[in-house]
Amino acid sequence: MSIGAILNTAMGSLRANQLALSVASNNIANAQTPGYSRERLITRPAEGLGGLSAGAGVEVLRIQALRSELVDTRLRQETSQKAHYDTLSTTLSDIEVFFNEGEDAGLLLTLSNFFNSFHTLSTDPSSLSFREHVRSNAQLLADALHTRGESLRNIQSMTNTAVAENVASANALLAQIASLTVSINEQEVHQAANELRDQRSSLVRELSKILDVRELESGSDYHLTTSSNRLLVLNGTPMNLSTGSAPSTGFIKVLSGQDDITAELGAGELKANIAIRDQYIPQYLDALDTLAYEIVEEVNSIHAAAFDLDGGTGINFFTPLGSSTGAARLIAMSAAVAGDPRKIAAAKDSAGLNNLAAIDLGNLLHSSVFSGGSVTQQYGNLVFAVGNDVASAASGLRQHEALEHQLEIRRGAISGVSIDEETLQMLSFQRSYEASAKVVRTVDELLQVLLGMGA
């Protein structure tokens, strides 16, 4: 083995250790960068060339990023789930506010005040101020139902807007993922595109918040699909989602190509928003509308058969509604009652003197004539449903947050940077580098000896 070969070996070692130092430096620099996977310089002993060879030093193979596809995939799924329950829990909590019932505020109070005002009227049906009391409580009840109906509709239309925003954000991410895929393919002709892959992985995780996606890679083929196998990215081409308007509701539907995929989406913000818009809110609105409608029907049926202060009869207390659709929004006192408190029918005698109808109207508060039992029970069922939905969304959120955390820890253990570890590696590469430099100096001295021989 020639002296030149020793020098070459030492040079190779200097280069390899320097490269290893720069890998460690890069790891330390990115220790807190989200989505970064730590890297390792992969080397092996170079083969010597025949004869009694001492080996040809170190050979640098590649820089490898340490990551686990399995953990990454599961982490993405949990990210989708967590974002799903997060959106559900946040929006449903906003809705819950309207069903917060206290001793001194809430729909229940308005309801009982309304029916109680008929009992107060029964103590003196001739009193105009008691009649006024009934009217103002009826107005408060109508307002309370309107507010809740309107608020639910507002939140519904806000989630509808959120669906469109989700689709736009998803499309923006799809474009970036596709263009990164092109770059990765170009770069990987020469070497591993670790950083680009980290970037793409972060973007896919970002996309997972919006919708549950599946990544499929074999060789240079890269597919990104929804959980129901709709293509989102095919190699370097993004297959954007689009939106249309659903004919029956006027709400936004999500399209992949020509196909409506609104109903088949997996977990994620998008699905959560659709669920709130199409399931949760319509269910609450239905319950509220039914309540309002049955109040109108029950009150009217007693009121129309009774007699007002002037002996008039057949008057509706509330404007009659054809069906429960939109009843919470439409409930209103009839023009007759709203215009003249004398038209409130409290009596069952044609002279309009006694208080028997007022008593019957007041007793509606606890009569089991409503579809859910009494009016309080029926409203209680709705409050229970809302509370239960919020509580299960919150518990789903907690559960998936914990799972995501566990997986983050798993991912951190595999791909995360340990400063202590890198520092020690750095020390050992530094020593190797120093030793290699010493080898160069030694070879230099050997050469000096050889050159001195000739002088």
Add this chain to the structure above:
Amino acid sequence: MRVTDSNAYRNVLRDLSRIEEKMQVAQMQVSSGKRVSKPSDDPAASSDILRLNGEKSEAQQYFRNIASGQGRLEFADTVLDNVERMVERIRSLGQLSMSDSVNGSLYAVEISGLRDQIVSSANSTYQGKFIFAGSAIEDPPYIVNPDQSVSYQGNTDKVQLQISRTATLQTQVPGSEIFSGPVNIFQCVTDLLTAVNADDQPGIDAQLRKLEQFYENLSVNRSKIGGFVNVAATVENDLRAYQLIRDGDLANIESANLAEALTAFTQNENALKAAAAIGARVAGTSILDYL
């Protein structure tokens, strides 16, 4: 398992935020005194609370109805007590006139004055409404006609109020059952006047017997009214008892256990301190300190 720097921070952060969340729950329970402040805190409990609060406001209306009915009944009783005393006086005046025919005209003047007072008692109002008019409470039930006869304008309704889910309370007895009932007191007194003026002893005697009947009927009605007041008091007591039970139930369901909440708060406060201290130590240890 490899321990990496970001994992150490991640764990500390998660523990801190979890503990802070628990502290917030405990803090809210302590400051509001309530375990359930929104439906999702306990959905089943919140629908129970709703039912109990509904019953509470229903009961409060019944209390108002009872108070209104009791006021009316007690007022009616006071009026009838007065009437009773006037009738008593008329009776003694009638008896006096039988033994003392000289002063008959004097007695007649007083009897006539008492008759007018009974008419005005029968037209008594409570809070501006006539209490012996049945349900026609807007107009005076008794009208004195030009010929001095008195006629009843009210109706025979016995006004009732709902004072619990199952009980009603009669709050008014129509004048037709008291003043112009089995014995028409006004006719009777007028006839007595005529008899006194004419010094018609058998006539006076006949009217005094009628007066006796009226007196009995009046007593019956007064005991009826007393009975109604008792019913109201009994129902009110029952409602108060239910109210206590309901308040107890509400407190059980809704109220926070302060001792528990405070203990939880303190425990979590300690945990938070410990986690923060450990977190600082994790960040503080590094091999770099020893190189």
